[in-house]
Amino acid sequence: QAQLVESGGGLVQPGGSLRLSCAASGTIFSVFAMGWYRQAPGQPREMVATSSSEGVLNYADSVKDRFFISRDAAKNTVWLQMNSLKPEDTAVYFCYAKIRHTTAKVYNDYWGQGTQVTVSS
Numbered sequence: 001q002a003q004l005v006e007s008g009g010g011l012v013q014p015g016g017s018l019r020l021s022c023a024a025s026g027t028i029f030s031v032f033a034m035g036w037y038r039q040a041p042g043q044p045r046e047m048v049a050t051s052s053s054e055g056v057l058n059y060a061d062s063v064k065d066r067f068f069i070s071r072d073a074a075k076n077t078v079w080l081q082m083n084s085l086k087p088e089d090t091a092v093y094f095c096y097a098k099i100r101h102t103t104a105k106v107y108n109d110y111w112g113q114g115t116q117v118t119v120s121s
Contacts, residue, residue, distance in 0.1 A: 001028075001101045003024070003025050004022055004095045004097055004113075006093070006114070009116045013085075013120075013121055014086060017081070017084075021080075022034070024077075027102075028076060028099055028101065031098070033051065033096075034050070034051055035047065035051060036048040036049050036093055036094070036096065037093070038117075040091040049063065049067055049069035051070075051071040062088075066082065066085075067080060067082050078095065090118050092116055092117075096111055
């Protein structure tokens with residue numbers, strides 16, 4: 001019933017910056033929460049940053065003070081500004097959304113296809 005489309009990944013030098021974006025579309029009544037997860041080679045998927053419907057932000061310890069999440073609820077869009085990038089930030093980054101489709105109070109989880117971020121000199 002919904003799709004998440006990501007963009008903004010790429011190759012960047014250590015210390016550089018990237019900005020990821022994600023937009024949800026489809027049969028959407030409301031979006032409860034959106035966020036970003038990542039999966040590095042040989043590692044499990046981990047939470048990077050999330051934004052709830054109340055505007056509560058949550059960050060992984062490894063990205064605090066470097067990454068910043070922002071959200072436009074009216075546009076069902078979320079961004080991740082990544083600064084001071086390190087080689088260990090290299091991963092596939094996935095957009096996440098918890099979406100309500102109708103007046104029924106039921107939410108479903110959706111994931112984007114993933115976008116590659118590579119930090120290397």
